[in-house]
Amino acid sequence: KAGVTQTPRYLIKTRGQQVTLSCSPISGHRSVSWYQQTPGQGLQFLFEYFSETQRNKGNFPGRFSGRQFSNSRSEMNVSTLELGDSALYLCASSLEGLLGEPQHFGDGTRLSIL
């Protein structure tokens, strides 16, 4: 069974640009969550999508947005990139996103802003 796939693995951008990251969940999983990981800060929750709808959102500015398609694949977009956006972006999928349900993570997209 294929795991969660994130593309691209690495990305270098400059300030002011925008970027789109992609996440393909495990087949059959309908919930996709996005996280930002930086050293010392741990994982910060961005948002969760379920059945093409954003169900939960973390405390990030509106520059961070996402969407989910009918096949459960999800994309995350960051506009007007800032140096502080440099991080590892992880997506995780689960069956329904229910309490206590295990999340399966991809290997992340490493975003560097110059």
Add this chain to the structure above:
Amino acid sequence: TQLLEQSPQFLSIQEGENLTVYCNSSSVFSSLQWYRQEPGEGPVLLVTVVTGGEVKKLKRLTFQFGDARKDSSLHITAAQPGDTGLYLCAGRSNYQLIWGAGTKLIIKP
């Protein structure tokens, strides 16, 4: 704001030693998960604890959920180099996981 504090932040020990890492909060969680993350990879779920006072064992790893469901510990017996990684705890609250910053563990051969 719910927070999960993990301690220590960093731990480097010799192979064969025992260790305990902690995950503490002032908030109550309905469940708590432990993950291990290796460099260049995403976190992988090790265990989920749900009941206050619950103890779960995974080979040489022992996980405990506090009676009040506010804290948890991970004890590793006879650590091996393969245990090296970032250990993360995450408490479930509504539809979100509240994450600790992690304990970076290095086991030297």
